[in-house]
Amino acid sequence: MIRICKLLPACTLISAALLALAPAAQADRIVTIDGRQIVATKARKEGDGYRLTFPDGVILLKDSSMIKAVEVEGDMSEYEPKGDKEREFLEKGFVLYRGKWMSKRAYQDELNRESEASKERAAEAALYSEWGTALEGESKYFLIRTNTSPELLEYYGNLLDTYYKMMNKAIGIKPTPTMRGVKLQVNIYKSREEFTKLTGMSPGVAGFFMPMGPNSHLNFYHDYAEPSSSEWVGLHECTHLLTYLIDQQFKPQIWINEAMADFYGSATIIHGKRGKLEIEPGKLQTDRVLTVQQAIKDDEAIGLQELFKLEKSGFQAFQYAHAWSFVYFLNNGNDGKYKKGFSKFFKELYTLKGVESDNVPGWGTGGMNKVVKPEDIRDFLLKKIKVQDVKALEAEWLDFIAKVAIDAPEARLKRGLRSTMKGDYDAAVKDLTAAIDAGVMDPRAFAARARANANGRNSSKSIADIEAAIELDPLNAEYRYDFSHYLLGATVSRFFRVSSKDQFDDNEALDQARAQAGLAVSLDPENRFFIEWKKLLEE
Secondary structure (H helix, E strand, C coil), X not given: CCEXXXXXXXXXXCCHHHHCCCCCCXXXXXXXXXXXXXXXXXXXXXXXXXXXXXXXXXEEECCCCCEEEEECCCCCXXXXXXXXXXXXXXXXXXXXXXXXXXXXHHHHHHHHHHHHHHHHHHHHHHHHCCHHHCEEEECCCXXXXXXXXXXXXXXXXXXXXXXXXHHHHHHCCCCCCCCCCCCEEEEEECCHHHHHHHHCCCCXXXXXXXXXXXXXXXXXXXXXXXXXXXXXXXXXXXXXXXXXXXXXXXXXXXXXXXXXXXXXXXXXXXXXXXHCEXXXXXXXXXXXXXXXXXXXXXXXXXXXXXXXXXXXXXXXXXHHHHHHHHHHHHHHCHHHCCHHHHHHHHHHHCCCCCCCEEEEECCCHXXXXXXXCHHHHXXXXXXXXXXXXXXXXXXXXXXXXXXXXXXXXHHHHHHHHHHHHHCCHHHHHHHHHHHHHCCCCCHHHHHHHHHHHHHCCCHHHHHHHHHHHHHHXXXXXXXXXXXXXXXXXXXCCCXXXXXXXXXXXXXXXXXXXXXXXXXXXXXXXXXXXXXXXXXXXXX
């Protein structure tokens, strides 16, 4: 259970945009296969699909594959009764609402109650959605601050506590005396734009751990469109936090530090009953495999002797892939031959005894880091996994990775999505194009390529791609929001902020952008970015 320390009371001053969240009379409700609930002015069958009418436009669904149920509510003039009982209700003037028949007076009372509740939720959200008045909570192991929602504060607190317990079993987290009992700060921002602006990080950074003794803090943002990427970033950075607790001075080599964060952070999260979570680390990263397989084919793979000596300054996506793949091999290769020894290596790494180290300026206690020579770390690893011939181990590793079966187009999609998230737009376009040309029809491929082109200042290429994404997923609010930007030649990186619609002189494009922005709000009425963007275009 997460204890929320600060939850501000509802405010009486509510913006007009937020009041729009209140349920409207005579509206229909659509329940999608993935559980979303969308309120439309009218939802009616049309051919094999549906015509959904909203205040700002119409969405046509070619088929009903995305729809679990459509509930016609309030306006029963076009409702076709299902049997004599419903016909009797209609004759009495009853209406159908949320699956129940009720009198019009009871229906209006229910709408009024829901409207008041919605106003309170909107007012509360308006208060904690700004970082200065963000929610604060305390889990068993962490202090958490976020301006997302109470539900996400609870979820991430549970996730990180579960991760702490799992890692404690794996490596034994025994904090140093100065860190014993200290709950480190975790900051979770509601958007990438805000995360970048308030932390001062470069656009390619999705999260980071800042080691500062008892004031250390972990930072990342919640991606509403791809929440799994936020989970991965959060767990990756939490790995750095947990190993830091063991020894604040020890500075591990970059290859093992990042590879283990990648290995453990790439986890399958199992949602059990009553919010209980289980984390299974070590999920295969097909995009990392693809990178190393291509390097092997081109005779450009990084050898072990080079990997062991890599410095942070030259550690990029290519190096990440090799480091992760080596750790993945040590945990899975040769029928698990090296797994037990490698686990011992990692468990003892942060309390290494009998090995000389140098003290260099850094983040540790007293501003110093304890650095062990790369060759000593190498020798310690080889001792634990009982290997003497590094060249033979290297050949075994690369042979293992070369034989891992992957769906190459899907791997290129995943790598393209990762590159888009990291801000490497040229690499993203190349991979996403290859995936699409190979037949991948995932709407994320088109939406990500649209965003990569837009942020690479090629917004003219983005229109066709975002339209393709919308055709594949017409009820995706994020895609509508992006589309409204591209229509005006704007980027959607969340690092770009339009200050006035007056900078756009194409009235036809502006009208189309307003319509798409309005549809985005109708499809996701609690997203403040969508509300603010729509309001800006209407001023």
